[in-house]
Amino acid sequence: MNWPQHVKVKEVGPRDGLQNESVFVPTEHKIAWIDRLSSAGFDYIEVTSFVSPKWIPQLADAIQVARGITRKPGVIYAALVPNMRGLELALEAGVDEAAVFMSASETHNRKNINKPVADTFPILREVVNEARSAGKSVRGYVSTVFGCPYEGKVDIDRVVRVADELFAMEIGEISLGDTIGAANPRQVEAVLEQLLRRYPAERLALHYHDTRGTALANILVSMNMGITRFDASAGGLGGCPYAPGASGNMATEDLVYCLREMEIETGVDFEKLMDAARYIQEQIGRTLPSRNLLACPPQTTTEGDGP
Ligand code: HMG
Ligand code: MG
Numbered sequence: 001m002n003w004p005q006h007v008k009v010k011e012v013g014p015r016d017g018l019q020n021e022s023v024f025v026p027t028e029h030k031i032a033w034i035d036r037l038s039s040a041g042f043d044y045i046e047v048t049s050f051v052s053p054k055w056i057p058q059l060a061d062a063i064q065v066a067r068g069i070t071r072k073p074g075v076i077y078a079a080l081v082p083n084m085r086g087l088e089l090a091l092e093a094g095v096d097e098a099a100v101f102m103s104a105s106e107t108h109n110r111k112n113i114n115k116p117v118a119d120t121f122p123i124l125r126e127v128v129n130e131a132r133s134a135g136k137s138v139r140g141y142v143s144t145v146f147g148c149p150y151e152g153k154v155d156i157d158r159v160v161r162v163a164d165e166l167f168a169m170e171i172g173e174i175s176l177g178d179t180i181g182a183a184n185p186r187q188v189e190a191v192l193e194q195l196l197r198r199y200p201a202e203r204l205a206l207h208y209h210d211t212r213g214t215a216l217a218n219i220l221v222s223m224n225m226g227i228t229r230f231d232a233s234a235g236g237l238g239g240c241p242y243a244p245g246a247s248g249n250m251a252t253e254d255l256v257y258c259l260r261e262m263e264i265e266t267g268v269d270f271e272k273l274m275d276a277a278r279y280i281q282e283q284i285g286r287t288l289p290s291r292n293l294l295a296c297p298p299q300t301t302t303e304g305d306g307p
Contacts, residue, residue, distance in 0.1 A: 001224055006265045008044070008229045009255060010175075010205065011037050013280065014065070015046040015080055016249055017237030019056050021284060027061040029283045031068040036279055037234065038072040040272035046078045046099060046231075050086035056241065066093035078139065082113055087127050091134055098131040100124045100171070101141035104159045105148035108179070112143070112242040121165050128169040140166040141207065145176045145191065146183035149243045156194050163199065173203050175231055178218065180246045181211025185221040192225045205229035208250050210236060210289065215250040216258060230255065234277040236289035251290035253277050 014034050018025055030048075037045050047069065053060035066079060078097035081087050090098055102120045103109040109117045128138050142162050148154050163174055176195070183191075188206075195204065206222045206229070208215035219230055236251030256268050278298055281288045 002226070003262065003264060004223060004226075004228045006228065007223065007259055009042065009252060009259075009266050009268060010044040010046065010229065010231045011042045011234060011252055012046040012207070012231045012249060013037070013233035013235065013237055013252065015049050015059070016231075016239070017233040017235065017280070018058050019049060020239035020241055020246075021058055021237070023284075024058060025283055027064045027068065030061070030065050033234075033276060033280050033283070034065070034069045034077075036272070036276035038070075038075050040276050041266075041268045043074055043267065044076045044078065046080065047095070049080035050089045050093075051080060051082050063089060063093045066090070066095055076137075080141075081127060081131075083123055084127060084130065087130055091131075091136070095136070097137045097139060098127065099139040099141060099175075100127055100166075101143065102162060102166075103143040103148070103179075104162050105144040105151045105154050107150035108144045108148050108243060111150065112240065117162070124166070125169050128171060132170070138169075138171050139205075140169075140171040140174045141177055142166070142174060143177040143179045143240070143243075146178040146187060147180055149180050149245055156191060159191070159195070160198065163195070167199065167203070173205055173229070174199070175205040175207045175229075177207040178209055178215075179240055179243045181209035181215065183208065183218050184214055185217050188218045188221045189225065192222060192227070196225065201226035201228070205231060207231040209238060209246055209248065210250050211245065211247045216254065219250065219255065232256075234273065234290075235280050235284075235293060237280065237284070248289045251277075251288075251292070253290055253292040257292055 048062040048065045049059045076096045079095040081098040232252035233249035234252045236248040238249035239246040
């Protein structure tokens with residue numbers, strides 16, 4: 001097996017994790033969660049989305065969240081941006097990186113951003129150019145790489161078409177999304193074998209949802225093939241409201257626990273990450289899918305305990 005020494009874990013919980021939650025999480029709790037995540041040592045946090053509040057009401061407070069966090073030096077605070085309106089707001093709010101997004105499959109792209117795939121490229125090209133002129137870095141997501149909730153299996157040629165177009169816009173990194181958590185390790189191996197012939201591993205990240213419990217297995221296979229960048233969401237929150245059946249992302253603490261035990265560095269303090277995961281679990285008010293949250297519930301002091 002070919003294990004890396006270091007893996008970069010990008011925390012996407014405040015965006016991907018919360019966007020699927022129907023009960024509004026108060027702005028100050030979102031901010032407090034993000035600040036806990038930066039204290040845990042993440043140097044990349046996707047904090048919100050500058051999308052239409054009609055489409056994603058949970059993140060309607062994007063500006064207040066982005067402005068309210070306590071900025072820790074060295075941390076990249078990123079946000080999802082679908083169009084020029086989103087970019088204007090993101091720049092106003094002072095985010096460090098814009099993450100543009102689209103799908104490899106036609107139907108999910110239309111359901112998610114209300115545009116055909118072909119019409120999305122010129123919109124994103126303008127966003128990328130403007131973001132770069134404003135001195136911001138840009139990340140690109142390709143969704144439905146391993147399966148579409150509407151079309152089923154997605155041909156690798158369609159993934160390549162979208163990734164080629166995004167890289168041609170001079171996007172630094174592309175995150176490949178298993179939007180509905182359908183991928184399996186053999187499929188990951190086959191897809192990455194093809195993609196790694198075209199793009200260097202350093203420019204690819206993997207974004208696995210854990211709908212069917214295969215995310216960690218898929219990450220291990222990806223790592224073994226040279227990928228060292230993974231998105232994850234504290235507590236295992238997450239999902240796309242426009243991808244029926246999609247549930248949480250890989251839980252960050254389950255990934256960080258596994259990497260720590262494998263002696264692979266992440267720069268993340270596991271205990272502080274657990275505190276951040278417990279905090280958001282408390283705010284959401286139900287048990288989240290994370291295995292480590294289940295394994296290590298908060299210590300409660302019962303009467304009669306102690307000296
Ligand atoms: P549309 O309705 O076609 O947009 O939506 P429009 O351009 O026709 O504008 C309609 C109205 O929205 C106008 O307002 C605009 O100003 C406003 P009105 O005149 O009616 O008052 N508007 C905006 N407001 C705030 N911010 C904006 C914005 N843009 C327009 N940026 C649009 C098109 C893209 C806006 C919409 O479809 C949308 O917001 N979609 C986002 C859906 C979403 O966030 N999905 C989840 C994220 S993707 C994901 O989870 C996958 C990922 O995790 C990877 C993976 O797992 O695979 C990344
Ligand atoms: Mg996602």
